[in-house]
Amino acid sequence: MLDANIKAQLKTYMERLVAPIELVASLDDSAKSQEMRALLEEIASVSDRISLLENGVDARKPSFSIGLVNQPARIRFAGLPMGHEFTSLILALLQASGYAPKITDEQIEQIRGIDGQNGEHLRFETYISLSCHNCPDVVQALNTLSALNPNIQHVMIDGALFQDEVETRQVMAVPTVYLNGEVFGNGRMAIEDILAKLDTGAAARDAAKLSQKAPYDVLVVGGGPAAAAAAIYAARKGIRTGVLAERFGGQVLDTMAIENLISVPHTDGPKLARALEEHVREYDVDIMNLQRAEKLIPGSAGSYHELRLANGAVLKSKSIIVATGARWRELNVPGELEYRGKGVAYCPHCDGPLFKGKHVAVVGGGNSGVEAAIDLAGIVGHVTLLEFGDTLRADAVLQKKLYSLPNATVIKSAQTTQITGAGGKVDGLEYTDRTTGQTQHVALEGVFIQIGLLPNTDWLKGTIELSRFGEIVVDAKGQTDVPGVFGAGDCTTVPYKQIVIAMSEGAKASLAAFDHLIRSSVTA
CATH class of the missing domain: 3.50.50.60 (FAD/NAD(P)-binding domain)
Incomplete structure (x- = not known):
């Protein structure tokens, strides 16, 4: 089922297992169960720290759990986690053994502090499709929570394999997450999103921390290709740089085949988004993810611009680059909102x-x-x-x-x-x-x-000049009508909304912002 190259890579990954784990399969006579058995046998064959049992009693067949030997398993896959979900499987194997996830110490502490509901475990169910590029983020996040907290359980469910459940629950969009039988959320969710919904005090703590940050030289608003390029070009100048993003990767995360990014014959959106973030993190850039800008308050000559966030925090910067991208355009007809996610x-x-x-x-x-x-x-x-x-x-x-x-x-x-x-x-x-x-x-x-798309600029109305289509009006250098405020990418009047153009516009706006900084002075 796994080719020799993938099996060799899997063997290398499984050398990192911290403690022995067991796979417990719940199978029947179906063809999919035979495929699952073959997959699990191959996984178990790459490490003597992995054992396979076929005595599972889960009602969903085929399915399997991953856990420490002789301990209750908290991570389960109902369906074959192949395609986009294969990475979710590898991470689940490692994390179930005690391998530390790549998240902050603060997040680990926050996860371990989550209690159950009325003495019951938090039982998450995530319906996915194997072609969904948003689903793995949710599956991996919830698996991480389950691996770290004994009060949390999670099962990934392949909607195409369990059509009866999909019909009964009227699941018509993925990922759809249930918590203890009730809908918890739809669409892409990062671990920060999930923690914010479970830990209601997190937003207030975040706002307090953000407001205490020192002013920036350049503050980039957005998380797509234009924002990433702007942040890299600013950081390379050695100036204090921050990035504020609702979700790092932006619209690219919703793009599959990308075949026109020069020098990269083929890639996909999530892969490119990860590469963008990794590149930005190579520099001294303060990334503030899952934060939404609500209002721009331009500074007068010699003072800071202020950015007010949805959680109440206020950030200050000598210059600001708005690269908030665009979103799907809606039909705005009766029934669209009512049946979103229901067809x-x-x-x-x-x-x-x-x-x-x-x-x-x-x-x-x-x-x-x-x-x-x-x-x-x-x-x-x-x-x-x-x-x-x-x-x-x-x-x-x-x-x-x-x-x-x-x-x-x-x-x-x-x-x-x-x-x-x-x-x-x-x-x-x-x-x-x-x-x-x-x-x-x-x-x-x-x-x-x-x-088509709509620019994410509603929050800027009345602050800087926008076109009749809502795009930020910029000059050849990305400058808006407010000195020290620049625009880049799909949210601007620059024609041809393409990734390669957004990247170049982000770099250009960053260079223009640096030129602005060296020609002007800002005092507190």
């Missing part, structure tokens, strides 16, 4: 497997929309693509591929007006035929919205 989705790679054999729609005829329809056609029963204009805007090669698919339908001149539902989930979509003016209804079970 309305924005990531076909993540959520597509949950709609296996079903009828879904893609709204949007650009490259992203057509690519989504092509990908979904290989999973779902039928995909209908709706385009507002009278022609598709995607590249010709993508259109040719889409039209060749037997289970794909294209409807042009279609203005989506409503997403309908029943029983708490999507059951269809209404659109107006812009040629005839007639209203049509398409019965389906999922709607994937792919109509």
Whole structure:
């Protein structure tokens, strides 16, 4: 099941096991159980510190637990953790043995201090798809909590393998996390996000610590390619540099195949995001992740700019580079918000497997929309693509591929007006035929919205100049209309929203900020 190269790497990793562990499998006669048995046998064969038992009694079959020998296991996988989840498996093996996770001492202490609920363990269940690139972060975070705290248990559940559960719980987006039977969260969550939800006093403590930080020379707001480049270029100048990000990696985290980053023939978003963060961390940069900027208060000549955060903290800096990127554009039609996560989705790679054999729609005829329809056609029963204009805007090669698919339908001149539902989930979509003016209804079970991006600049309205599209207006050097405040990347008026362009714009804005600093003086 594992090729020789992967098996050799696994053997090397398993040399780090701190204590003997055992894998306890719950299997039946299915083909997937046979695959799981083969995988677990190969894992057990690479180290004499790993034992395999097949006497598991879990109702979910196939599944297996990982724990210390003769001790209750707290980490479980219901499904084969391959693809994006293979790293989750390796980390779970190591951490279950007592291997220290790569998180801060403060986080470890915080995790160990979490109590159960009313004397009960915290039982987390995470529904994933193996094609989801957001899911591993959540699985790994919850496995880490389980490895460190005996009051916490976690199971990863492959939604495509346990369709009955998905239907019963109406799970229509991944990752979806349950805590003791109730929905805990949806979408990407880092360990900091989970701890913040479990430890209600964490936000106040964070705000107090952030407000005590000394002023920066350059404060970068954002966590994507533009922000990373800006931080690196600033730090290399030897000046005090900070990065404030809602999630490091930004929109790149939601991108799969990246094949146009010069000198890198092929990579994917999560891999690139990790590389960006690792590069930034090579320098003396103060990274403040999972923090949201709420208001920019420009300083007058000779004073600091202030940045007010959602948690109440205030940061000061001599110059600020805003590189907050963009987010998925919404349709803003009835039913969209109501059925988000219940049939309305924005990531076909993540959520597509949950709609296996079903009828879904893609709204949007650009490259992203057509690519989504092509990908979904290989999973779902039928995909209908709706385009507002009278022609598709995607590249010709993508259109040719889409039209060749037997289970794909294209409807042009279609203005989506409503997403309908029943029983708490999507059951269809209404659109107006812009040629005839007639209203049509398409019965389906999922709607994937792919109509472009919106800049993350709402919090800047009335502070700096924005275009009619909400983009930050910048000059050739990235300077805004406020001296000492710069913009870079997809949130600005710079055309062509591409990773390589965002990186270059971040570097340029950082150089311009440094030039501003040496030509001006700021006093406290």
